Amino acid sequence: MICKGCYADKQLVKAHIIPESFFRDLRADEKTLLLISNRAGVHKKKAPIGVYDETILCRECEDRFEHIDDYAAKVLVNNDGIEKIRSNGEVTAYRLNEVDTDLIKLFVISLLWRASISRQDFYKKVNLGPLEQKAKDLVWEGSTGNRHDFSFVLAKFDDTEKISKVILEPHSERWFGRKYYRFYIASYVLYVKVDSQNTPKIWERFISSDNTLLLFSRGKLEDSKEYPMLVDAVKAGAKHN
Numbered sequence: 307m308i309c310k311g312c313y314a315d316k317q318l319v320k321a322h323i324i325p326e327s328f329f330r331d332l333r334a335d336e337k338t339l340l341l342i343s344n345r346a347g348v349h350k351k352k353a354p355i356g357v358y359d360e361t362i363l364c365r366e367c368e369d370r371f372e373h374i375d376d377y378a379a380k381v382l383v384n385n386d387g388i389e390k391i392r393s394n395g396e397v398t399a400y401r402l403n404e405v406d407t408d409l410i411k412l413f414v415i416s417l418l419w420r421a422s423i424s425r426q427d428f429y430k431k432v433n434l435g436p437l438e439q440k441a442k443d444l445v446w447e448g449s450t451g452n453r454h455d456f457s458f459v460l461a462k463f464d465d466t467e468k469i470s471k472v473i474l475e476p477h478s479e480r481w482f483g484r485k486y487y488r489f490y491i492a493s494y495v496l497y498v499k500v501d502s503q504n505t506p507k508i509w510e511r512f513i514s515s516d517n518t519l520l521l522f523s524r525g526k527l528e529d530s531k532e533y534p535m536l537v538d539a540v541k542a543g544a545k546h547n
Contacts, residue, residue, distance in 0.1 A: 311367030321363040325375035378413035402519040457505040458498040460521040482506035
């Protein structure tokens with residue numbers, strides 16, 4: 307089959323979209339990740355090692371992402387040095403210091419590209435269209451482009467244990483007149499811009515710089531708009547198990 311990375315006719319491998327390294331803690335605790343869709347008639351699925359696609363990449367191209375994926379997991383999943391920023395006693399944001407922000411952005415772009423080329427139903431709402439080639443070129447060149455190319459914002463839920471057991475489908479939405487894709491990764495929510503306009507002024511302060519990654523707090527999962535959907539999906543899935 308044709309690899310979508312090098313375009314050669316090669317044997318393809320199990321290529322992960324969201325890296326397996328983000329789910330290793332779940333596997334160590336013998337817990338199962340749940341994939342949850344908000345589409346009618348699509349029920350929750352169990353996925354112990356996340357979602358992978360055997361139709362997109364050869365071994366050499368899949369290995370290209372290893373150091374990017376491992377670094378992102380080290381920073382976002384295994385980092386105990388995350389700093390809480392409080393206002394009037396409430397956690398309003400988080401800060402990660404001494405971070406290679408270029409590698410994190412490369413991870414974001416590579417995640418977006420892999421989701422766009424994937425044939426897995428879970429990623430069917432992700433389609434970069436003419437930006438797909440640009441995303442791939444940046445990753446292959448090891449470049450993050452300019453500060454507005456695929457700029458992103460990360461948010462974090464406070465109760466990491468509950469949200470880390472589920473993953474919701476990525477989807478597109480509009481923020482301040484720009485198109486974004488939203489991904490759920492472990493206890494994080496990723497918003498990545500996918501149009502040619504500049505980053506909204508209100509979100510420019512979240513653009514990574516000076517080895518610092520600033521995230522805003524999504525608060526507690528139970529207080530989020532996603533929580534009722536998660537509860538309904540789990541209940542509906544239980545009826546079909």
